Amino acid sequence: MAYRQIAACAALSARLGNTVSVKREDRQPIHSFKLRGAYNKMTALSAEELARGVICASAGNHAQGVALGAQRLGVRAVIVMPRFTPGVKVERTRGFGAEVVLHGDTLEEARAARVAAEGRFDSQLLPVPTEADLSRHPPLFSLPHTRARRD
Numbered sequence: 001m002a003y004r005q006i007a008a009c010a011a012l013s014a015r016l017g018n019t020v021s022v023k024r025e026d027r028q029p030i031h032s033f034k035l036r037g038a039y040n041k042m043t044a045l046s047a048e049e050l051a052r053g054v055i056c057a058s059a060g061n062h063a064q065g066v067a068l069g070a071q072r073l074g075v076r077a078v079i080v081m082p083r084f085t086p087g088v089k090v091e092r093t094r095g096f097g098a099e100v101v102l103h104g105d106t107l108e109e110a111r112a113a114r115v116a117a118e119g120r121f122d123s124q125l126l127p128v129p130t131e132a133d134l135s136r137h138p139p140l141f142s143l144p145h146t147r148a149r150r151d
Contacts, residue, residue, distance in 0.1 A: 005023055005024045006021050006022070006023055006024070007021060007022055007024050008020075008021050009021065009022055030061055030064040030065055030068060030092075035064075035065040035068055035069060036065075037062075037065065038056075038062060038065035038066045038068075038069045039065070039068075039069035039072070039073075042054060042066075042069050042070065042073055042075070043073070050073065050075055051075065053070070053075050053076030053077060053078065054066060054070055054075060054076070054077050054078070055077070055078040055079075055080070055114055056077075056078075056079055056080070056114065057079075057080040057081070057107065057110040057111040057113070057114035058079060058081065058107075058110075059081050059082055059084075059085045059089065059107055059110070060085075060089055063079045063081060063089065063093045063098070063100075064089070064092055064093050064096060066079060066098070067079060067093045067094075067096035067097060067098035068096040070096075070097070070098065071096050071097040071098075076099070077096075077097065077098040077099065078098065078099045078101060079093050079098045079099070079100050079101070080100075080101045080102075080103055080110045080111070080113050080114040081093070081100055081101070081102055081103075081110055082102070082103070082104050082105060082106055082107055082109060082110045083102045083103070083104065083105060084105060084106075085102070090102070101113070
């Protein structure tokens with residue numbers, strides 16, 4: 001974690017009478033907490049499952065989170081996106097090394113194509129993380145990080 005991602009919350013600190021800092025997940029490479037959810041789901045897979053690669057359907061940040069997580073883990077990622085997905089999202093997802101398949105006019109059609117493609121690509125399905133998934137892996141930083149920031 002880069003220290004620049006920790007931000008002081010002056011108003012909340014004053015209100016609570018204590019120092020409050022937050023980890024700014026909007027400053028991650030994909031500007032979203034979706035990287036944390038996708039990466040945690042991938043690291044929870046067995047080595048055998050992960051070696052098969054991952055596949056998901058998404059038109060946005062989850063796609064980029066899966067792509068970047070797979071890139072960091074050195075595994076193949078196939079992302080099925082609807083044809084209407086903005087070019088910048090498609091290119092950013094490809095830029096993280098994912099194979100992008102454009103299919104359908106809606107996210108539902110892309111999801112249906114993903115289900116059909118799972119067997120063809122022999123990849124592990126990686127759905128969008130739920131709130132419960134994210135609460136099991138909250139963004140954390142420790143007291144040494146806050147001390148290091150003040151130095």
